[in-house]
Amino acid sequence: MKSPSLLASFRFAWEGVIYAFQTQRNFRIHCAISLAVVVAGVLLGLSAEQWAILAAVIGLVFQAELINTAIEAITDRASPDIHPLAKVAKDCAAAGVLVSAVVAVVVGALIFLPELVALVGHAPTP
Secondary structure: OOOOOHHHHHHHHHHHHHHHHHHOHHHHHHHHHHHHHHHHHHHHOOOHHHHHHHHHHHHHHHHHHHHHHHHHHHHHHHOOOOOHHHHHHHHHHHHHHHHHHHHHHHHHHHHHHHHHHHHHHOOOOO
16 A cells, blocks of 8 residues: 655654554663763764764664564454464564674773773772
8 A cells, every 4th residue: 555645654664653553562661771872972072974874773773673663563463373383473573683782882991981981990099
């Protein structure tokens, strides 16, 4: 089915984000962590390059979570009974989220740890 307009396509996509936020606990967790990362980045005065990298990995995690949600929904519709291949589909989709989240944590550590070390190094000593 083709979307009636570009605006409708954006609205449908936004409905997917809202659905994920309302129904997926992990999506809400990713939102909270992303918000904390943005606040920390603002407080630390990250560079444009650091922001670009963080935006990319945050987007990667959200993309993986949304695809995972879609695969779970399709799998539940196609295979309402427990089936080994349905489990494989769901487990692999969840693994994709896990991999992207681990990459995001590593990237976050590479960006934030030097900034935090530099901040502590400039702190006045008692």
